[in-house]
Amino acid sequence: MNKPFQTPIVLLGARLLSPYIMVFGWYVIFHGHYSPGGGFQGGALLAASILLMRVAGGRTVAELQIKEFATTPLAVIGVMIYFATGLVAVAMGGYFLDYGMLPIPGMEPDWLRYTGILIIEVGIGLAVMAILVMIYDNMVRGEDYG
Amino acid sequence: MIWELELIIYVFLALSAVVALEVTDMLVAVVMMTIFSFLMALLFIAMGAIDVGFTEAVIGAGVTGILFVVVVFRTSRKSND
Amino acid sequence: MKILKVLILVLFAAVLIYAASDLPYRGEPDNLMHAEQSITNTRVMGSYFIQNAYRDARTPNMVTVVLGDYRSIDTFGEQVVIYTAGLIALLVLRKSKRRRKK
Numbered sequence: 001m002n003k004p005f006q007t008p009i010v011l012l013g014a015r016l017l018s019p020y021i022m023v024f025g026w027y028v029i030f031h032g033h034y035s036p037g038g039g040f041q042g043g044a045l046l047a048a049s050i051l052l053m054r055v056a057g058g059r060t061v062a063e064l065q066i067k068e069f070a071t072t073p074l075a076v077i078g079v080m081i082y083f084a085t086g087l088v089a090v091a092m093g094g095y096f097l098d099y100g101m102l103p104i105p106g107m108e109p110d111w112l113r114y115t116g117i118l119i120i121e122v123g124i125g126l127a128v129m130a131i132l133v134m135i136y137d138n139m140v141r142g143e144d145y146g
Numbered sequence: 147m148i149w150e151l152e153l154i155i156y157v158f159l160a161l162s163a164v165v166a167l168e169v170t171d172m173l174v175a176v177v178m179m180t181i182f183s184f185l186m187a188l189l190f191i192a193m194g195a196i197d198v199g200f201t202e203a204v205i206g207a208g209v210t211g212i213l214f215v216v217v218v219f220r221t222s223r224k225s226n227d
Numbered sequence: 228m229k230i231l232k233v234l235i236l237v238l239f240a241a242v243l244i245y246a247a248s249d250l251p252y253r254g255e256p257d258n259l260m261h262a263e264q265s266i267t268n269t270r271v272m273g274s275y276f277i278q279n280a281y282r283d284a285r286t287p288n289m290v291t292v293v294l295g296d297y298r299s300i301d302t303f304g305e306q307v308v309i310y311t312a313g314l315i316a317l318l319v320l321r322k323s324k325r326r327r328k329k
Contacts, residue, residue, distance in 0.1 A: 032288065032291050033286045033287065033291055034286075034287055035288065036288070036290070037197070038197070038291055038294065038295070044201070044209055045204055047209055048204065048209055048212075055212060072317070075310060078306075079306055082306055086299075096300065097300060099296065113283060113284040113285070113296055116295075116296070117284060117286065117291060117295040120295055120299065120302075121291075121295065123306075124302070124306060127306060127309065128309060130313075131309055131310065131312070131313035134313050134316070134317060135213065135312075135313060135316045138317055139216050139217070139220070139316075139320055140220075141320065193253055194253075194254065197290050
């Protein structure tokens, strides 16, 4: 990005704002059972907090928060959490993505469905966050942005 | 929601869309598109689709704005027509 | 040319407004999608979701249950689409180290 953006005042404002956006993103993911929101919205909020630091601080500050090479494995981990949940349900004798068959002891099938929805929402959030950050990183890759 | 407020939002929606199409400075167009997305989110919430409005506010007004700003600074800022 | 553009936009807006005048009112309880039985006397799926979402998954937010449980394979497809978009952005926009040296 261009140099005139990166003043200390903008960086201070972004550093003040970014952790709160990130906490709100995790809140949206984990409170999605009771209020509007869910994995996609929470992941987009996490990506917004990371992108705010990347725009304001440049490459050296961005490397401290989340490294560039770490985004692609995070996306793969997010998709694999979702897929592995479905495959575990198949291995335990149910249908694909049938959360009632997940092997967690001591839970009724309805509470198992509750837990399964929570697991896949975390997977969706991780994947969406990593992919949005990955697109930004690849767009500014050739540029010397700080 | 109150219908007068919705009417005002519709008027500003059309205004921001026309300004985003007609202006020559691309950064202004990006800001206008962000305003368009935010007003769309308000309308979705007024219609009772809170999840859709939330997604529109986060994606359309947040992440897409940042990506378009990056594209504007990597290409030219003035448009020809 | 500019007049033609504005004319096309206004005509298209008129067509859209005319089409929207046929839609049912928002939130009306007599609408077809809120009925228990559809026109062909089959059961409407939405009524099942509304009645049984809390009993099936113990989740008060119905939208989460529909997206994450009843329609979870649809959400999985959406996830794969986002992942593919990210991979294509990686492939198109990446600059290899060998080319950067030249």
